[in-house]
Amino acid sequence: MAGTDMIPDAVFECEKCDSQLEPGQVTVSYLGSSFPVELLRCPQCGFVLITEQLALGKMLQVEKTLEDK
Numbered sequence: 001m002a003g004t005d006m007i008p009d010a011v012f013e014c015e016k017c018d019s020q021l022e023p024g025q026v027t028v029s030y031l032g033s034s035f036p037v038e039l040l041r042c043p044q045c046g047f048v049l050i051t052e053q054l055a056l057g058k059m060l061q062v063e064k065t066l067e068d069k
């Protein structure tokens, strides 16, 4: 019996279409800059999943990049 208290972080599904999200490159705009980010997206409706942890990590990265300029 597998535990069900944790959602496995390797598999996410779109709430709308019940499709498995696939990793893909998405262009994100932040602070006037656009940059490609690898995110999970729904192949059916194009929904992009941005987890809080991922978003925070990426945004920190971008802020650092911008500050270096």
Ligand SMILES: [Zn+2]
Pocket (backbone or CB within 6 Å): 014, 015, 016, 017, 018, 019, 042, 043, 044, 045, 046, 047
């Ligand atoms: Zn979908």
